[in-house]
Amino acid sequence: MKYLLTICARGGSKGVPRKNIKEIAQKPLIAYSILTAQKFLQKHSGLLTLSTDSKEIREVAAQYDLKT
Numbered sequence: 001m002k003y004l005l006t007i008c009a010r011g012g013s014k015g016v017p018r019k020n021i022k023e024i025a026q027k028p029l030i031a032y033s034i035l036t037a038q039k040f041l042q043k044h045s046g047l048l049t050l051s052t053d054s055k056e057i058r059e060v061a062a063q064y065d066l067k068t
Helices: 029-043 055-063
Strands: 002-011 045-052
Touching: 002 029, 002 055, 029 045, 029 055, 045 055
Parallel strands: 002 045
Antiparallel strands: none
């Protein structure tokens, strides 16, 4: 079985602006989702994708080897 993992990260949060790239324990919040998905894919076959409207989020995700 192959899996499709999609991380959806909207850039225009109204509650906490820029929350996906805010650092928590020296990592941007989105990094935790990326690293967890990558760990899952080490054991399972599949594809990891990012859906975002933000250039900043894409740039941060690329630092964790997630391309859009």
